[in-house]
Structures are given as C-alpha cells and as structure tokens.
Amino acid sequence: MSIKNYVRLEFQSLPENVSFARSCVGSFASQIDCTLEEIEEIKLVVSEAVSNSIIHGYDNRTNEKIFVMVTIADDRCLEIMVEDRGKGIADVKQAMEPTYSSDETRMGLGFTFMKSFMDDMEVISSPGEGTIVKMRRTFMSHEKEAYA
Numbered sequence: 001m002s003i004k005n006y007v008r009l010e011f012q013s014l015p016e017n018v019s020f021a022r023s024c025v026g027s028f029a030s031q032i033d034c035t036l037e038e039i040e041e042i043k044l045v046v047s048e049a050v051s052n053s054i055i056h057g058y059d060n061r062t063n064e065k066i067f068v069m070v071t072i073a074d075d076r077c078l079e080i081m082v083e084d085r086g087k088g089i090a091d092v093k094q095a096m097e098p099t100y101s102s103d104e105t106r107m108g109l110g111f112t113f114m115k116s117f118m119d120d121m122e123v124i125s126s127p128g129e130g131t132i133v134k135m136r137r138t139f140m141s142h143e144k145e146a147y148a
C-alpha cells in the first residue's frame with residue numbers, strides 16, 4: 001500500500017465542529033476520482049462518527065479533544081479514523097447492532113450507516129479510555145465513464 005496523501009485534524013468537541021470535520025474530510029476525499037454522491041456518503045459517515053464522540057464519548061462536554069486522520073492510498077483507497085479519549089464502549093458488539101442506542105431518544109443507526117457506506121469498519125474501544133473508529137473504502141474508477 002502506498003500512501004499518496006494524508007491529513008490529521010485535532011479539534012475541540014464542539015457541536016459546530018461536526019460540520020467543520022464533515023466538509024474538511026469531504027473536500028480532502030474529493031482528490032479521489034469519485035462521484036458527488038460518494039462524497040456525500042463520506043461526509044455523512046464522518047458526521048456520524050464525530051457526533052458520537054461528542055454526544056456519547058464526551059457526554060456533550062465541549063472542552064475535550066477529537067482527532068481525525070484521513071489517508072488516501074493507492075489512488076483509490078480512503079481510510080478514515082475518528083478518535084476520542086472519552087468514556088469508551090463496554091460492549092462494542094451491542095453498540096453496533098442496528099437501532100441499538102444507549103439513549104432512548106436516539107435512532108441508533110450511526111454505526112449502521114458507517115458500516116453500509118464503507119467497505120469495512122473496526123471499532124477499538126475500552127471503557128474509561130476512549131474510542132477509535134477506523135473505516136476504509138476503495139472507490140471504483142470513473143475514468144471509463146468520462147470517455148464513454
């Protein structure tokens with residue numbers, strides 16, 4: 001795997017930074033030859049992961065840190081990591097089940113969206129230490145369509 005480009009972000013756990021991270025990663029990912037629809041999917045995935053860090057990881061505390069690392073490898077492969085040093089997840093398997101939420105007012109579909117829009121997703125978490133969500137997606141080439 002050859003790394004073509006990467007970006008690392010560190011920002012405060014403020015709700016307004018959800019849209020900051022979303023546009024930032026969307027704009028970085030557009031270096032890959034992919035469709036606008038695909039970029040929208042990437043943005044959605046980033047919003048879900050970052051808002052989880054704020055809402056669940058940090059229980060809406062706004063003076064904590066969130067880290068996002070994005071890598072483009074082999075021209076077509078995008079890897080996104082979202083990390084918080086918050087409360088962590090005791091049961092990752094349960095947390096990833098569709099419609100499961102520890103908050104009854106929420107839909108519990110964030111991880112389901114992340115999984116469905118990415119090729120693979122890994123959640124590394126331990127209670128009291130924090131959570132890392134690692135996701136990867138390889139985009140198909142659209143080069144041929146351009147010349148069709």
Ligand SMILES: Nc1ncnc2c1ncn2[C@@H]1O[C@H](COP(=O)(O)OP(=O)(O)O)[C@@H](O)[C@H]1O
Binds near residue numbers: 103106
């Ligand atoms: N970064 C995180 N830190 C702590 N808990 C998390 C984190 N991300 C997700 N969770 C847990 O996983 C559950 C499922 O997350 P998700 O599918 O996004 O649904 P929702 O956010 O609607 O609850 C959350 O309700 C929460 O308990």
Ligand SMILES: [Mg+2]
Binds near residue numbers: 048052110111
């Ligand atoms: Mg969520």
